[in-house]
Amino acid sequence: MIRTDVLIIGGGPAGLGAAIETTNRGLKTLLVEENPIYGGQLIKQTHKFFGSHSHFAGTRGIYIQDELLKEIKKEHFSMLPGHSAVGIYDDGVIGIYDSKKNRFKKVSAKKVIVATGASEKTIPFKNNDLPGIYGAGGVQTLMNVYGVLPGKKILMIGAGNIGLIVSYQLIQAGADVVGIVEALPKAGGYDVHLAKIRRMGVPVFFKHTIVEAFGQDSVEGALIVQIDNKWKHLNGTQMQLECDTICLAVGLTPSSEILMQTGIKMTFSPSLGGYVPVHNEFMQTSSPDYFVGGDAAGIGEATSAIIEGRLAGISASDSLGKEKNAEKAYKEHVDYIEKLRDGNTGIKVKKGKYELWNKPWDTSMETFEKKDNTIKIPKGRTKAYVSIECYEDIPCNPCEISCHFKAITVGPNITDLPMLALEKCTGCMSCLAQCPGLAIFGINKNLAPGRTGITIPYELLPLPEKGDPVWGADRDGKIICSARVEAVRKNKNKTHLITISVENEYAENVRHFYPGASGDVLICRCLDITADEINDAIDRGYTDFEELKRYLRVTTGPCQGRGCRQLIMNMIRAKTGEDVSSHSTGTPRPPESALPFSAFTKGGGK
């Protein structure tokens, strides 16, 4: 029997958060984590987190677990990776399974904190068990942990944050997302996540659902259909899409089955994602021995999972007499979590929790005054500036912190929109690389006469190089003009800044680019002579066909000018404006097409 003061089940952000509090109060703490790697969902999250800068916002998920681990007091801590808690028995003993050694072990703990996270929901459709259909978490694990691409052409089901983020990650890993299917008329995920994948040209099929998957041994395609607001399929709108992978991102549900074995009170809460253990504001369940935190206590996000975990840790310590000023210890965390859940995006969870706590709910809490953060750019502005395209009250403030000139203000309510003081913005573009939503762009109207520089935060490969020709795309990913890469600023955090230039009239709309083909326009194929070489020669004064022929040797190859004569004449006309019909087009000489010399010797001619 392993004996400990506190057992924490689950090594995600909530479990690690709890361990910080219990170990720092001198409690002997054991953490069991089913996976060989700790970190829970964090280990797959390559994107920068939202929330407050003081709580890891702007840091990529994959680095957060190490930051948390640093705060845990090691002398009171032991961790068993590859161990799952498989049962809590009537006598309070917890059974754990060591998957590596294939051995069952027993733990006796004074307090248990359950931070087991969530499991993914699925939806019914024909052949939904076909290989190639994966949960979004499965796709993330395969590509971001093991480095294996799930497929080449992916159909995503669900436009919540997970569907949108995983789509983006798939594109980063080199896959093609053929579309996102969403039953609702709008995306459930953050606007900025949607904007990010839209400008990369991923089509989003709103008010659609998947009907069937087809394929022999694995997915070869899917049939989707439009639905009305009663979810009825609308005939005639069926559409077949070719894909080799279908990724389901249709929601998470709390995974606290193990707590059900203890007989604690459970409740069903749609706002929290399903069955959750009844718990108070400080994460104690209906039993004084069990605590819960993170997604297991209601689907939320990682920042609130850390805080809930910490609260659970403080509560457990308090119940063991290890916290002298619990009130004060709780307050900081409770206040922050309240702030996180302000704004339209967090209110659902807040409401679910208030119901659980029997806290009075005032419907006025559901309406938020949204500031207007659009700004007018004065005509005479020549200095570069940033365009902050963040119009939703999500909890996030790294932009404010990143600005050295205090030109961006979010303020104490981190769900407030960022406001730009244009007069203070120097156009330094530091904020672009810090914004987790990649929603800030740099605008420089003074780049070159007639051209605007647009700086885009970019996290794809390959990185372009200065001078590369590219295609400018609008917010829907549609190509609208040609563009040129003017600067590539590499950043340590791997959000690089690419400045492209476009003609002024496209400046308001270009927010993405696709690599253009590098290479030349060939005019004379026989002798490898390019349009640039010919134009250059014309500019230097060789404005007559005969001159060009002598200078560049165009039309003297084996095809005798069949391919290029006309093109060259057109080029001279275009450059000089001259009527070239009177120009000599050279004298073609026999043989009219290439013959072997032996043909002449054998033929006996002279």
Place this chain on the structure above:
Amino acid sequence: MRIAKHPILDFKKQKRIPFYYNGEKIFGMTGDTIASALHDNGIMVYRVTDKSRKRGFFCAIGKCSSCMMKVDGIPNIKTCVTELKAGMHIECQKGKGSYK
């Protein structure tokens, strides 16, 4: 298919290790699970159920049991959370699996 280059992640270079799938020798990498190695080799069907439905992996974190295969003669091994070891014999599992 392995991700060769990633804009954010650096995948450490791993050693190639041999293993057997239905008797045929193929290769995975150190650090792979059985499932990730099979997927990289283009093998998607991990078992065939009693009702003849083909199954691959689904959740990749050991929760759904979709990925159970016969590993070194033992059936019902969750291959998505079982580390690949050199020389392992992996077989596509039929039905609920057997020791034969």
